[in-house]
Amino acid sequence: MRVKPDPHDPALSRPVTGLNEAGETVSLNVVTERPMTLFLNSQEVVTMMTIGDHPDLLARGYLINQNILTRDDAVEIVEVDDELGVVVVRTKEPTTFEVKSKKKVRTSGCAQGTIFSDVLEAFEDVVLPAEAKLHTSWLVPLAKTINTTSSLYLEAGAIHGCVLAKGAEPIVYFEDVGRHNAVDKVCGWMAANDVDVADKIFYTTGRLTSEMVLKTVMMGIPILISRSGFTAWGVDLARKAGLTLIGRAKGSRFLVLSGHERVVFDHESGS
Amino acid sequence: MRVKPDPHDPALSRPVTGLNEAGETVSLNVVTERPMTLFLNSQEVVTMMTIGDHPDLLARGYLINQNILTRDDAVEIVEVDDELGVVVVRTKEPTTFEVKSKKKVRTSGCAQGTIFSDVLEAFEDVVLPAEAKLHTSWLVPLAKTINTTSSLYLEAGAIHGCVLAKGAEPIVYFEDVGRHNAVDKVCGWMAANDVDVADKIFYTTGRLTSEMVLKTVMMGIPILISRSGFTAWGVDLARKAGLTLIGRAKGSRFLVLSGHERVVFDHESGS
Numbered sequence: 001m002r003v004k005p006d007p008h009d010p011a012l013s014r015p016v017t018g019l020n021e022a023g024e025t026v027s028l029n030v031v032t033e034r035p036m037t038l039f040l041n042s043q044e045v046v047t048m049m050t051i052g053d054h055p056d057l058l059a060r061g062y063l064i065n066q067n068i069l070t071r072d073d074a075v076e077i078v079e080v081d082d083e084l085g086v087v088v089v090r091t092k093e094p095t096t097f098e099v100k101s102k103k104k105v106r107t108s109g110c111a112q113g114t115i116f117s118d119v120l121e122a123f124e125d126v127v128l129p130a131e132a133k134l135h136t137s138w139l140v141p142l143a144k145t146i147n148t149t150s151s152l153y154l155e156a157g158a159i160h161g162c163v164l165a166k167g168a169e170p171i172v173y174f175e176d177v178g179r180h181n182a183v184d185k186v187c188g189w190m191a192a193n194d195v196d197v198a199d200k201i202f203y204t205t206g207r208l209t210s211e212m213v214l215k216t217v218m219m220g221i222p223i224l225i226s227r228s229g230f231t232a233w234g235v236d237l238a239r240k241a242g243l244t245l246i247g248r249a250k251g252s253r254f255l256v257l258s259g260h261e262r263v264v265f266d267h268e269s270g271s
Numbered sequence: 272m273r274v275k276p277d278p279h280d281p282a283l284s285r286p287v288t289g290l291n292e293a294g295e296t297v298s299l300n301v302v303t304e305r306p307m308t309l310f311l312n313s314q315e316v317v318t319m320m321t322i323g324d325h326p327d328l329l330a331r332g333y334l335i336n337q338n339i340l341t342r343d344d345a346v347e348i349v350e351v352d353d354e355l356g357v358v359v360v361r362t363k364e365p366t367t368f369e370v371k372s373k374k375k376v377r378t379s380g381c382a383q384g385t386i387f388s389d390v391l392e393a394f395e396d397v398v399l400p401a402e403a404k405l406h407t408s409w410l411v412p413l414a415k416t417i418n419t420t421s422s423l424y425l426e427a428g429a430i431h432g433c434v435l436a437k438g439a440e441p442i443v444y445f446e447d448v449g450r451h452n453a454v455d456k457v458c459g460w461m462a463a464n465d466v467d468v469a470d471k472i473f474y475t476t477g478r479l480t481s482e483m484v485l486k487t488v489m490m491g492i493p494i495l496i497s498r499s500g501f502t503a504w505g506v507d508l509a510r511k512a513g514l515t516l517i518g519r520a521k522g523s524r525f526l527v528l529s530g531h532e533r534v535v536f537d538h539e540s541g542s
Contacts, residue, residue: 016506018518019527021407023536026526033481033504049481049504136292158478158500177480177502207429209448210304210320229429231448233304233320235287247289255297256290265294 003054003172003189005151005161012051013156029156033177038062039088040069041095050181051152051159054174054188055080058181059087061188065215067119069095071191123214128242129198132222136267138168138201139249143227145170146203153205162186163203164195164221170203179206183215190219197221208234208247208257217241223262225249230257274325274443274460278426283322300427304448309333310359311340312366321452322423322430325445325459326351329452330358332459336486338390340366342462394485399513400469403493407538409439409472410520414498416441417474424476433457434474435466435492441474450477454486461490468492479505479518479528488512494533496520501528 006012016030037047038059045068050058056078063069074092081087142165152159152175160179163170164186174185183204190197201223202216208230214237216224224238225246235257238245244259256263277283287301308318309330316339321329327349334340345363352358413436423430423446431450434441435457445456454475461468468491475483479501485508487495495509496517506528509516515530527534 014503016501016503016528019531019534021524021538022540028526030501030503030506033502156500158502229427230287230301231304231429232285232287232301235301253292255299257287260290263290267292269293 001149001170001173003174004149004170005153005173005175006053007150007152007155009053012053012152031152031156031159031177035085037084037086039086041088041090043095048181049178051176052082053176054185055082055087057174057185057188057192058176059089059188060191061184061186062181063089064191065119065184065187065218067122067218075191119214119218123217123237123241126217126220126241128217128220128222130222130242130262132199132244132262133264134201134223134225134244134246134262135167135264136254139225139246139254139267140252141168142170142201142203142225143249146173149173151175161205164190165201165203166199167201171200179204180211180215183212187215187219201225204228207231208238208245210234210237213237213241213243213245217243222259225254272420272441272444274445275420275441276422276424276432276444276446277324278421278423280324283324283423284427302423302427302430302448306356308357310357312359312361314366319452320448322447323353324447325456326353326358328445328456328459328463329447330360330459331462332455332457333452334360335462336390336455336458336489338393338489346462390485390489394488394508394512397488397491397512399488399491399493401493401513401533403470403515403533404535405472405494405496405515405517405533406438406535407525410496410517410525410538411523412439413441413472413474413496414520414522417444420444422446432476435461436472436474437470438472442471450475451482451486454483458486458490472496475499478502479509479516481505481508484508484512484514484516488514493530496525 013029013031015027017027020026033049034052035047036050038045076090076092079088159175161175162182163173174182176182197220202221203225207228208226210233213234223244227249230247238258244262245257247255284300284302286298288298291297304320305323306318307321309316347361347363350359430446431453432446433453434444445453447453472494473487473492474496478499479497481504484505494515498520501518509529515533516528518526
């Protein structure tokens with residue numbers, strides 16, 4: 001795995017004490033959440049609550065997923081000031097982003113965030129690669145690798161994970177308190193590493209809501225898998241975009257909700 | 272219970288078909304998600320993704336929780352157009368809300384949403400009622416009543432619930448795809464029914480993130496309980512505000528993370 005969680009990074013979690021049901025003082029390791037204010041050149045865009053790892057990828061991915069920057073916009077440098085909680089994305093070409101002028105849509109569920117309406121417009125034009133395939137025999141080993149990778153989820157819980165995979169192999173695995181942040185980190189990593197998405201699979205621990213589907217499609221990834229549930233509108237959007245959507249992937253069980261033409265049923269059927 | 276989920280409302284869920292691991296076509300009941308655009312008098316505020324029940328309470332609660340309206344602002348009428356997906360809150364006094372001029376903070380986790388920065392400022396001034404008590408003997412019956420109430424969660428899953436309770440008795444129970452919406456519905460109901468919050472308890476199925484704590488404090492509710500985990504910053508905010516915060520309340524187990532002076536340990540200790 002090229003990027004994996006670092007659950008032992010002291011900046012990402014810290015002990016919190018409480019009283020248990022017996023009235024005893026107990027200490028738990030709990031994920032942190034900190035404000036990070038994103039600037040695009042001289043313009044303030046948004047303040048995000050994040051666990052704080054990979055702020056450069058989070059910032060870049062956010063701007064791309066919000067359709068503020070394209071993957072082709074040349075990013076000169078991403079400056080991070082952990083003290084101030086500021087991250088500044090500087091582009092070669094001047095930008096004229098005006099957040100105030102953008103209509104915002106407040107999306108639902110764990111994939112929550114604010115999406116600018118032009119994302120919804122751009123969504124219409126995306127054509128996902130048709131040749132991509134999902135072998136159902138990949139699902140169990142992929143989930144197993146993800147679930148057994150040392151992570152903040154295993155250490156502290158109350159966090160979401162997003163994985164970019166090829167076949168049954170996770171390539172990168174990002175976590176954040178907000179799942180939308182974990183998605184943005186994957187997007188930022190793909191942009192920073194100029195990744196070809198045509199043969200990639202996106203895996204998330206959280207629910208398949210409209211925003212999750214929107215972002216996966218905007219990233220151009222043809223296959224989205226979750227071990228959790230889904231919303232009807234998320235499924236509708238996936239079908240509209242021709243995204244292969246797999247929900248409730250647990251153990252040897254799963255549901256193909258959209259784009260079954262990419263699915264190759266080659267797993268050993270459990271009894 | 273004065274308001275409880277209506278899992279059999281055909282507008283809130285619908286069958287979605289998919290292929291299971293055996294390649295068989297299966298149909299599941301799935302929660303819906305629809306855009307609802309909120310206007311305050313003549314001004315557009317936000318578009319929310321919601322399952323669509325109680326749009327009037329959602330709209331009113333959103334405006335209060337975002338500190339755009341106060342609970343004392345006289346609301347003349349809330350007009351809902353389900354066809355257009357529009358809800359208009361009309362106040363007796365003219366409002367001068369300018370969403371464009373507000374700094375927005377993108378919060379984390381399932382409690383996700385956009386919070387305007389003046390909420391963070393107002394938070395500093397809130398003083399929660401000190402006399403409120405939480406008897407730990409209430410926790411098990413309260414959770415049992417909530418968990419056994421017929422709900423979309425039980426019917427379809429992939430949804431969050433928020434409950435306003437007094438003692439061990441749930442008063443209202445709202446659900447939504449986005450937990451922040453369920454919170455706003457509770458807030459809207461309290462405003463519409465002029466509820467005294469001093470002796471109330473807020474229960475949520477989701478994680479205790481900063482936004483969850485902020486909203487509970489802004490609503491003036493002294494006690495917040497979740498069966499899920501929590502973030503360190505959520506706990507910090509609860510301690511700052513003197514909120515009684517109970518996390519991981521499952522069965523007879525729970526953790527008091529903040530405000531233990533309101534907690535009366537009177538439950539029968541399980542072995």
